[in-house]
Amino acid sequence: MTVMLPLKEKDKPIVKKLLSAGCCARCVLRFCCVSVQAAYRQAHQETLKELQAFIKEKETNEVQDSMPQTSTHEILKSHDAALSIDVEEPPCKRAKPDPTETDGSESGSAALVSPKNLDQRVCVVCLGILQDLCGPAQAKKIAETVKAENYQFDTLVLSVSLPAQLCVREHSCWLHVKKEVREKGLVLDKDDVIQVKEAFKWIIQGLVAKELVGVAVVGKSPFEVGVEFIHPETESDCHFLAKSCSDCFKPTKNKQSVFTRMAVVKALEKISDAAFLQHYPCPPLEASSGCTPQDIQCLHVSVFIAGRYNKFCRSLPQTPWVIDGERRMESSVEELIAAPILSAFRADGFNFSSSGREDVDVRTLGNGRPFAMELLNPHRCRFSKAEMKQLQETINESSEKVKVRDLQIVTREAMSRMKEGEEEKTKSYTALVWTQKAIEKEDIAFIDDIKDLTLDQKTPLRVLHRRALAIRQRVIHSMNARFVDPHHFYLGLKTQAGTYIKEFVHGDFGRTKPNLCQLLKTDTNILELDVESVDVDWPPPIPE
Numbered sequence: 001m002t003v004m005l006p007l008k009e010k011d012k013p014i015v016k017k018l019l020s021a022g023c024c025a026r027c028v029l030r031f032c033c034v035s036v037q038a039a040y041r042q043a044h045q046e047t048l049k050e051l052q053a054f055i056k057e058k059e060t061n062e063v064q065d066s067m068p069q070t071s072t073h074e075i076l077k078s079h080d081a082a083l084s085i086d087v088e089e090p091p092c093k094r095a096k097p098d099p100t101e102t103d104g105s106e107s108g109s110a111a112l113v114s115p116k117n118l119d120q121r122v123c124v125v126c127l128g129i130l131q132d133l134c135g136p137a138q139a140k141k142i143a144e145t146v147k148a149e150n151y152q153f154d155t156l157v158l159s160v161s162l163p164a165q166l167c168v169r170e171h172s173c174w175l176h177v178k179k180e181v182r183e184k185g186l187v188l189d190k191d192d193v194i195q196v197k198e199a200f201k202w203i204i205q206g207l208v209a210k211e212l213v214g215v216a217v218v219g220k221s222p223f224e225v226g227v228e229f230i231h232p233e234t235e236s237d238c239h240f241l242a243k244s245c246s247d248c249f250k251p252t253k254n255k256q257s258v259f260t261r262m263a264v265v266k267a268l269e270k271i272s273d274a275a276f277l278q279h280y281p282c283p284p285l286e287a288s289s290g291c292t293p294q295d296i297q298c299l300h301v302s303v304f305i306a307g308r309y310n311k312f313c314r315s316l317p318q319t320p321w322v323i324d325g326e327r328r329m330e331s332s333v334e335e336l337i338a339a340p341i342l343s344a345f346r347a348d349g350f351n352f353s354s355s356g357r358e359d360v361d362v363r364t365l366g367n368g369r370p371f372a373m374e375l376l377n378p379h380r381c382r383f384s385k386a387e388m389k390q391l392q393e394t395i396n397e398s399s400e401k402v403k404v405r406d407l408q409i410v411t412r413e414a415m416s417r418m419k420e421g422e423e424e425k426t427k428s429y430t431a432l433v434w435t436q437k438a439i440e441k442e443d444i445a446f447i448d449d450i451k452d453l454t455l456d457q458k459t460p461l462r463v464l465h466r467r468a469l470a471i472r473q474r475v476i477h478s479m480n481a482r483f484v485d486p487h488h489f490y491l492g493l494k495t496q497a498g499t500y501i502k503e504f505v506h507g508d509f510g511r512t513k514p515n516l517c518q519l520l521k522t523d524t525n526i527l528e529l530d531v532e533s534v535d536v537d538w539p540p541p542i543p544e
């Protein structure tokens, strides 16, 4: 299939100049602002032939006028890059002698360049990206990687990362034709030139979609396939910019090189044409090889899971407990819950959050504590209600230490509901309290009458190493006492979230005031603590 290239007579000198400079056929189309996608999709060798034929159509004065500006060096290239393909063409097409061939003395050398050689020639601007690197072979490679990773998806978006020096080469080429394109009114600005990335996508998207039958390659999708190219040979192309625009290239801790695409683009916007031309060849120099494709990276957006958990064990931390690089407990709440979920969603990792947290020795009973998890790069993302129920059962069968309920997929936005107004929420606890002085039932009866007791709590000693010293006010809404024996009773508390219960009971050397020691006029200590309820109405309950 041949597409009629939408080129006009006035494009001719530009096409000629670009081909002479060593641009590939598709880069020529870009600089001529051709936005007909089909023109890019045909084989670049075909397009090159068409461009050849186009510039050899009856020459106008325009073209001849532009010839004296072309250097001998360019004419040499012109014969190599632009004319050699004609060798293979049937002679009838070449019946009329081409005026450009009589122009120089190298018509013989053009004939010596074989078409194979021409195919190997790397475009000075796109460094091969728009040549064979966006062909069916590359599309097949992308599709095969995607298939091998076995993601669940209907659409995908391609993200393309190109070497930063392509911007420098693009700029050089732009300066090379700037005068002509402006004069002819073809292009007003560098931004009007079709970007390499855009043309690359036009070409390859359809090819990838064809390989992955039933999948649409679109502009926006939860599933992203990253294609990256590097070109070490020309990395130094960018280096001169660091001298002329040093403020654009500040080292950042996450990047390996200061020559990021962003920084290079910024520097190119700042540098004057004269300064650029002084330090960089125009047009760009040829490279011996094309770009190297890197491993294809697949990434699915996170899936969010919520539920409530019970913890029935007094020796289980909520998160992995590591001190000085050494693990203190063999497991944790989040790991016990996460393991079956990660394997079901085939995710790479997770972030766990919950509405508050309990100490390692505290149980969480009742309806449990709301939690949410972000699953990173899930390969599977769709689960029916029945499948979620099954997953919940798998978690619950995997350990006696934790149980989950109301397990469900939620949105990222909904997750914030868990943290919303957390301070105002209430929590209920049961504490087993020891008293130094022997007590009788009547001695603790007054506790039931205490309502809305405001505490001043200095940051507890036990958390002072990770929290700033402050005095926080917290309210105990109500309490009740249940006598056990002369030295023990159960204390029930309904408090504002964030109240330090242990410190309220033992007083934390007077750092919590008032405290239970003061109220009972004897030393008291806390032997056991259970969270009875966390009154956050999220996530919504799932009916059994």
Ligand code: ZN
Residues within 6 Å of the ligand: 023, 024, 025, 026, 027, 123, 124, 125, 126, 127, 128, 129, 130, 131
């Ligand atoms: Zn190119």
